[in-house]
Amino acid sequence: MSFARKDFGDNFNWGVSTAAYQIEGAHDADGKGLSIWDSFSQKKRNILLGENGNEACNFYQKYEEDIALIRQLNIPVYRFSISWSRIFPEGIGKVNSEGIDFYNRLIDCCLAQGLMPWVTLYHWDLPDALQQKGGWVNRSIVQWFSEFVECCINNFGDRVKHWMILNEPMVFTGAGYFLGVHAPGKKGLGNFLAAAHHAALCQAEGGRIVRSLCADAKIGTTFSYSYLEPYRPNLVRDCKATAKVDALINRMFIEPLLGMGYPIKDLAVLNRIERYMKQDDEVNLAFDMDFIGLQNYTRELIKYSPFVPFVNAKIIKASKRNVPYTQMDWEVYPPSIYEALKKFNSYPAIKEIIVTENGVAFKDTLQDGRIEDTDRVNYLKDHIEQVLRAKKEGVKVNGYFVWTLMDNFEWAEGFNPKFGLVHIDFKTQQRIVKDSGKWYAQFLNPSI
Ligand code: NOJ
Numbered sequence: 384m385s386f387a388r389k390d391f392g393d394n395f396n397w398g399v400s401t402a403a404y405q406i407e408g409a410h411d412a413d414g415k416g417l418s419i420w421d422s423f424s425q426k427k428r429n430i431l432l433g434e435n436g437n438e439a440c441n442f443y444q445k446y447e448e449d450i451a452l453i454r455q456l457n458i459p460v461y462r463f464s465i466s467w468s469r470i471f472p473e474g475i476g477k478v479n480s481e482g483i484d485f486y487n488r489l490i491d492c493c494l495a496q497g498l499m500p501w502v503t504l505y506h507w508d509l510p511d512a513l514q515q516k517g518g519w520v521n522r523s524i525v526q527w528f529s530e531f532v533e534c535c536i537n538n539f540g541d542r543v544k545h546w547m548i549l550n551e552p553m554v555f556t557g558a559g560y561f562l563g564v565h566a567p568g569k570k571g572l573g574n575f576l577a578a579a580h581h582a583a584l585c586q587a588e589g590g591r592i593v594r595s596l597c598a599d600a601k602i603g604t605t606f607s608y609s610y611l612e613p614y615r616p617n618l619v620r621d622c623k624a625t626a627k628v629d630a631l632i633n634r635m636f637i638e639p640l641l642g643m644g645y646p647i648k649d650l651a652v653l654n655r656i657e658r659y660m661k662q663d664d665e666v667n668l669a670f671d672m673d674f675i676g677l678q679n680y681t682r683e684l685i686k687y688s689p690f691v692p693f694v695n696a697k698i699i700k701a702s703k704r705n706v707p708y709t710q711m712d713w714e715v716y717p718p719s720i721y722e723a724l725k726k727f728n729s730y731p732a733i734k735e736i737i738v739t740e741n742g743v744a745f746k747d748t749l750q751d752g753r754i755e756d757t758d759r760v761n762y763l764k765d766h767i768e769q770v771l772r773a774k775k776e777g778v779k780v781n782g783y784f785v786w787t788l789m790d791n792f793e794w795a796e797g798f799n800p801k802f803g804l805v806h807i808d809f810k811t812q813q814r815i816v817k818d819s820g821k822w823y824a825q826f827l828n829p830s831i
Pocket residue numbers: 402405550551678740786793
């Protein structure tokens with residue numbers, strides 16, 4: 384390998400990311416209220432094989448062991464999320480002190496092990512009680528979310544100095560309120576546009592609240608981004624379709640945050656979001672983040688399709704294209720992360736970019752107590768190298784976090800896709816570090 388950790392400089396943030404519902408388990412322990420993922424996954428057919436996150440990796444009980452593992456892997460930053468319904472079982476109102484205690488113990492444990500906690504405020508597990516009132520479709524979510532953010536900063540802001548407001552708003556509004564394939568399983572354009580607008584307001588409002596309560600906090604929020612190319616580059620209709628999909632999946636949330644408004648010019652249907660706009664919203668959608676979290680896994684090829692409403696476009700799956708692909712049917716295409724970084728860097732208002740997620744799901748084989756996941760090692764190496772390429776060209780990227788620490792509940796796909804640096808035996812909850820985990824530890828070893 385022709386590069387090393389030191390090529391990124393001493394201040395580059397190296398980390399690993401997780402999310403509450405995907406690992407914690409203990410879904411109804413110690414006063415926790417149900418979230419939309421708890422109820423969504425109890426319903427048959429929503430999740431592959433009917434699985435759910437009731438127990439997941441039991442991180443709620445095993446966090447000390449897992450934090451020790453992160454430490455052992457030489458990873459300095461741990462990004463995790465807070466389960467809103469552990470703190471507010473009803474979404475608002477009465478605080479569950481046992482929920483607060485859990486995150487206090489977790490944060491203190493990170494600090495005692497010398498890890499820097501970076502916390503995501505919302506990683507998709509809305510309290511079910513708030514969904515009963517419409518969830519993200521109800522504009523009151525801006526007040527509900529503000530109460531939650533305030534409570535987190537007041538309780539944890541003395542020790543946590545890096546905050547991310549939302550995780551991938553495009554995915555939770557698109558999959559959860561348009562396609563209905565993620566919790567809460569709602570469909571349709573009206574639900575989607577309302578949810579999207581309220582999420583866009585919350586990402587900015589959340590930033591303002593953190594800044595007002597914690598002056599020395601570094602504040603960011605995260606976005607999914609897939610590098611897109613037309614399936615047939617010489618066909619105008621594929622190029623136009625690609626531009627529309629780009630506006631929808633890559634630009635719709637970041638541009639209003641940067642004060643540019645929604646990308647209506649490239650995707651006309653977004654003008655219907657005006658229905659949900661109130662006075663001053665345009666201004667309130669903007670907030671000057673300290674950093675932007677970029678989450679990239681793949682590239683997508685886009686083909687014109689008259690049958691798909693609004694975008695007239697469809698994604699051509701990697702498995703149909705004779706290219707290497709993962710358990711998620713995502714193409715392995717390392718330059719995608721480079722292109723994503725270049726694109727984000729071209730927005731003048733972005734001050735710093737952190738790759739808050741990148742990683743891969745491949746099927747693993749456990750043999751003689753070992754997982755030789757060479758494909759995953761190569762994926763990580765090749766992507767990190769592309770991050771370095773961008774950095775050398777002057778891109779303001781200052782961090783890279785692997786998705787994810789350990790195999791976990793991959794939303795609608797259940798436990799099938801394996802993204803972890805660490806294997807979990809879900810019957811015994813035994814952890815085994817994969818070769819990829821050992822490789823990352825070696826790469827990060829400060830003495831090399
Ligand atoms: C994005 C999400 O933030 C995370 O929860 C998910 O598991 C990974 N990508 C992989 O799909």
